Amino acid sequence: xxxxxxxxxxxxxxxxxxxxxxxxxxxxxxxxxxxxxxxxxxxxxxxxxxxxxxxxxxxxxxxxxxxxxxxxxxxxxxxxxxxxxxxxxxxxxxxxxxxxxxxxxxxxxxxxxxxxxxxxxxxxxxxxxxx
Amino acid sequence: xxxxxxxxxxxxxxxxxxxxxxxxxxxxxxxxxxxxxxxxxxxxxxxxxxxxxxxxxxxxxxxxxxxxxxxxxxxxxxxxxxxxxxxxxxxxxxxxxxxxxxxx
Numbered sequence: 282x283x284x285x286x287x288x289x290x291x292x293x294x295x296x297x298x299x300x301x302x303x304x305x306x307x308x309x310x311x312x313x314x315x316x317x318x319x320x321x322x323x324x325x326x327x328x329x330x331x332x333x334x335x336x337x338x339x340x341x342x343x344x345x346x347x348x349x350x351x352x353x354x355x356x357x358x359x360x361x362x363x364x365x366x367x368x369x370x371x372x373x374x375x376x377x378x379x380x381x382x383x384x385x386x387x388x389x390x391x392x393x394x395x396x397x398x399x400x401x402x403x404x405x406x407x408x409x410x411x412x
Numbered sequence: 413x414x415x416x417x418x419x420x421x422x423x424x425x426x427x428x429x430x431x432x433x434x435x436x437x438x439x440x441x442x443x444x445x446x447x448x449x450x451x452x453x454x455x456x457x458x459x460x461x462x463x464x465x466x467x468x469x470x471x472x473x474x475x476x477x478x479x480x481x482x483x484x485x486x487x488x489x490x491x492x493x494x495x496x497x498x499x500x501x502x503x504x505x506x507x508x509x510x511x512x513x514x515x516x
Contacts (some may be wrong), residue, residue: 298507301418303444303472329446329472332432348444350472360508368510370424380474382418384504 287338295399296357297386301350302367304400309349311377315370319363320400324353354398355383387397415477419484422448423491425467430483430497434490435473437478438483441512443473465498474512 304312313324331346355363359397360383367381389395396402419440421431428445435443452464475483480503485505 303474327446329444332428332443332445350444350446364508364510371511378511380509382416382509384418384506386451399514410504 287336287403293294293401294395296356297361297395297398297402298341298357298387299379299391300355300360300363300383302352302353302379303331303348303350305376306349306363308374308377310381311374311378312367312370313351316351316355319359319366322397322400323356326353335358339346350375354386356399357385359412414511417477417480417508419471419473419475419487419501419502420503421473421487421491421499422450423456423469423471424465427491427499428471430470431487431491432473433436434484434486435471435475435483438486439479440473440475441481443471446470446472447509455493470502472507474506481485482493486490489498 300316302312302316309326313326316324328349329348329350332346364381364383370377371379371381389398419435423431425447432440432443432445436490446469448470450464450466450468452466458461473483483501484501487499487501491499491501493500
């Protein structure tokens with residue numbers, strides 16, 4: 282059987298992406314709250330540390346190298362909106378500088394898992410109607 | 413606008429400085445180090461009577477695609493599987509990047 286792209290078979294299925302955000306640890310909760318506004322149901326925070334050289338840090342008058350890595354599952358159609366908001370905060374919030382990027386997810390299993398991650402309650406009904 | 417990729421380098425704890433020094437020398441700007449725990453097969457450990465150090469570090473480096481091969485090669489040579497760091501490195505494609513200055 283020819284492999285069909287599932288999002289073409291059922292247009293209500295949106296692709297998911299993993300959003301990785303690296304920020305100062307003190308700002309981690311701020312960014313997690315910010316992301317929650319965009320129907321992001323699952324987020325994980327990891328503790329990391331930055332590796333910028335000592336000389337660069339002292340030159341810029343920065344001391345904090347403790348970072349938080351936030352992993353969030355987002356819907357592809359929300360990507361642009363989310364990244365625009367985040368990059369605006371990177372520039373405007375004091376000590377809020379960071380980087381963010383997205384990685385496309387290739388596959389996922391479980392209807393309820395998908396519903397949870399994509400925050401789409403309507404998906405189940407539509408899927409049943411299409412069967 | 414250049415494309416980016418993220419390099420993930422999993423190494424034994426304590427070698428993140430070595431990995432970053434190599435990466436920085438080859439053009440990377442900075443990276444993030446995450447503490448992690450490795451899991452090796454318990455069976456294999458018993459049979460070969462060795463212990464695999466479970467304390468690991470993951471070095472995450474966002475680099476332009478055009479220099480990622482050089483950095484991967486550098487990491488393989490300095491912290492690869494044949495060194496005490498016993499590292500593995502791979503890259504993931506990245507779609508959208510914000511917060512990094514793309515001006516060269």
